[in-house]
Amino acid sequence: MNSTVLLQAVDIAIPGYRILRTLGQGGMASVFLAVQESLDREVALKVMAPALAANPEFAERFLKEGKLTAKLQHPNVVTIHDIGVYNGIYYLSAEFIPRGTLKERITDEGLSVGEALNVLSDIAHGLDYAHEKGVVHRDVKPGNVLFRKDGRAVLADFGIAKAMDGGTSSTMAGMSVGTPDYMSPEQARGEPVDGRSDLYSLGVMLYEMLTGKPPYEAPDAFSVALSHITEPLPTLPPQHAWLQPLLNGLMSKMASERYNTGAAVVAAVQRMLPTAPPGAVDVQAFEAREGMARSAAPAATQQRTRVSDRAAKRAGAQNDEASNPWPLRIGLGVAAAAVVGVLVWAPWRAPEPTVVPSIATQTPVEGPGVATFETPGSTSATTATMSADEIDLALRQAEAYLQQGTGVVGSEGVGLRGHEDTALGKFQAVLAADPTNARALAGTQALAKYYRDSASTLCASERWVACATIAGFGLEALPDDPELLKLKETAEAAQRGL
Numbered sequence: 054m055n056s057t058v059l060l061q062a063v064d065i066a067i068p069g070y071r072i073l074r075t076l077g078q079g080g081m082a083s084v085f086l087a088v089q090e091s092l093d094r095e096v097a098l099k100v101m102a103p104a105l106a107a108n109p110e111f112a113e114r115f116l117k118e119g120k121l122t123a124k125l126q127h128p129n130v131v132t133i134h135d136i137g138v139y140n141g142i143y144y145l146s147a148e149f150i151p152r153g154t155l156k157e158r159i160t161d162e163g164l165s166v167g168e169a170l171n172v173l174s175d176i177a178h179g180l181d182y183a184h185e186k187g188v189v190h191r192d193v194k195p196g197n198v199l200f201r202k203d204g205r206a207v208l209a210d211f212g213i214a215k216a217m218d219g220g221t222s223s224t225m226a227g228m229s230v231g232t233p234d235y236m237s238p239e240q241a242r243g244e245p246v247d248g249r250s251d252l253y254s255l256g257v258m259l260y261e262m263l264t265g266k267p268p269y270e271a272p273d274a275f276s277v278a279l280s281h282i283t284e285p286l287p288t289l290p291p292q293h294a295w296l297q298p299l300l301n302g303l304m305s306k307m308a309s310e311r312y313n314t315g316a317a318v319v320a321a322v323q324r325m326l327p328t329a330p331p332g333a334v335d336v337q338a339f340e341a342r343e344g345m346a347r348s349a350a351p352a353a354t355q356q357r358t359r360v361s362d363r364a365a366k367r368a369g370a371q372n373d374e375a376s377n378p379w380p381l382r383i384g385l386g387v388a389a390a391a392v393v394g395v396l397v398w399a400p401w402r403a404p405e406p407t408v409v410p411s412i413a414t415q416t417p418v419e420g421p422g423v424a425t426f427e428t429p430g431s432t433s434a435t436t437a438t439m440s441a442d443e444i445d446l447a448l449r450q451a452e453a454y455l456q457q458g459t460g461v462v463g464s465e466g467v468g469l470r471g472h473e474d475t476a477l478g479k480f481q482a483v484l485a486a487d488p489t490n491a492r493a494l495a496g497t498q499a500l501a502k503y504y505r506d507s508a509s510t511l512c513a514s515e516r517w518v519a520c521a522t523i524a525g526f527g528l529e530a531l532p533d534d535p536e537l538l539k540l541k542e543t544a545e546a547a548q549r550g551l
Contacts, residue, residue: 067139070098070146081105089134089146096134097150101143104453107446110474115143122188122211129179131199131209150207152200155258159195161265166293167334169262172198174319174343175206176255181315183211184248191246193254194235195261233277234267238306241278243471249308252318256303256311263293268304275507279519282306295328319343439486448492451479455496459503469500470529476500477530501531508540520544 065072069090076084076097082105087098105111119136126132135146155172158164164172176198183190190197190211199207233241237253240246260268268287269280286304289297299321305311312318323343326336439447454468454476470477477500483493504527511520521544527537 065100065142067098067142067144070096072098086149087146095149096146097148099145099147101145103141104450104457106138106141106143107453108450108474112138112143119145125183125186125188125211127179127182128205129175129207130183130211131207147209150199150201150209152202152204154196155198155200155206155262156195158200159261159265163265164262166263166296166329167339169259170322170334170339171204172206172262173255173259174322174339176208176258177252177315177318179208179315180248180251180255181319183208184251184314189246189248190251190254191240192232192235193251193258194232195258196232198258233274233281234269236278236281237308238282239308241281247308248315249311249313252303252312252315253305253308255318256300259296259300259303260287260289263289263296273507275523276511276516276519279522283518292330292333295330295333296325299325439483444483444487444490447479447483448490448496451476451483451496452492454479455499459499469503470526480530497530501527501534501537503527504530505534505537505540508537508544512540512544515547517544517547521548 071088071090073086073088073095076086078084082099082101085098085100087096088094089096101115105115116136116138119133123133123136131150132148133145134148137144163169176193180190180193188211190208192210193208197208197210199209201207235254235257237246237250240250257268267277269277269284271277271280286301286306289300299318302312302321303318312321322339326334326339329336458469458476468475472478473482476496480493480496480500483490484497487493504523508520508524508527511523521541524537524541524544528534528541531537
């Protein structure tokens with residue numbers, strides 16, 4: 054559905070706003086350039102998709118998270134002016150940033166080193182401020198980075214991903230929180246996330262800005278997300294090798310081995326500039342730009358994550374913990390741990406390293422950075438009686454999630470399973486109340502087929518870990534499906550070398 058059709062479909066007419074033209078659209082929302090008539094100023098008006106607005110849980114979260122994130126005021130964070138609902142249309146009005154997105158600027162050859170480090174530092178400043186306020190973005194990507202007239206980069210869409218999440222952390226096949234190309238390993242595993250997950254995504258952006266492509270590429274969203282867990286840390290091309298320690302500190306597979314704050318990232322960049330090859334970057338221009346950024350940004354006390362002495366020794370850290378990344382150890386031990394990490398969709402979870410929480414992990418109970426979760430696949434269908442209207446609403450929501458997650462390019466797997474507010478969760482809830490409901494039975498069959506086809510493709514290409522995982526997702530919908538059972542058994546046997 055294009056933006057024009059969406060505009061006509063919802064009959065949008067929000068009092069106080071006059072729409073001028075379409076700026077962009079996606080599966081979850083459309084963005085329009087509009088005039089806020091009371092102040093006669095141009096704004097970016099984001100209108101959420103009708104399928105999301107039909108979900109009362111989303112509607113409540115959208116308004117709550119929008120109000121909280123509207124309190125963020127920083128030069129590198131897009132300011133939210135207004136949020137509300139009118140005639141069933143959920144909308145958000147934000148400042149209009151006129152110079153396009155980072156996604157539009159990245160070419161096949163990437164950006165210059167100076168441009169990439171400028172964007173990195175700008176977004177790191179914005180994230181540092183947001184994390185201090187207890188807000189985790191959860192969907193840092195080039196499409197959410199805009200540019201002011203003076204060239205400074207600004208991060209947009211704080212709180213939108215959280216509102217769509219429903220209080221759970223992202224999973225590859227759960228709600229649409231995070232984009233697979235930029236998703237941290239813990240986010241892909243469906244674990245709670247803090248500010249270091251955003252910094253991982255920032256590292257992915259750095260790699261793409263320097264090389265012109267994301268570090269992990271695969272034919273589908275499942276495989277990309279799995280790559281963030283199982284594949285080795287990407288290596289920069291030789292001309293950018295001097296920035297490899299910076300990338301390592303952002304993209305370590307373990308959150309405890311990454312930079313802890315955005316301020317630490319900026320400090321690391323400044324320390325590395327003297328090691329740049331001649332002519333790679335204008336050091337004086339960068340430092341002058343950073344001086345202006347510091348004077349413009351609100352003051353904030355940086356609180357650091359402390360790690361165990363053993364981890365510090367392993368990293369060889371002799372400087373301040375906050376300003377040094379922990380070097381990533383790549384070898385058989387890490388590879389084996391990564392393979393085990395894929396299997397955390399099962400009820401077992403590895404214990405987190407012992408850390409003293411930083412500001413980024415001390416999220417307020419009411420804040421949008423709070424990331425509670427339940428084990429994906431443990432969808433608990435309620436046994437309570439549902440009225441006919443409740444069943445119909447649940448089925449319409451489930452079918453919308455199913456269509457989105459299986460039929461929209463770029464949204465593969467989104468909203469299909471992982472907790473109650475997904476296609477599988479809704480279908481199972483209906484079947485608990487009405488075991489013979491034809492629409493719910495057809496829905497679970499469609500889900501099983503989707504995962505069956507995906508797992509079959511993965512097994513055929515001998516991607517055994519991914520095949521076993523995806524087949525397991527299908528078995529959540531149809532536990533006795535013989536083909537899914539066979540695919541999972543084959544993949545697991547191959548992993549054991551049988």
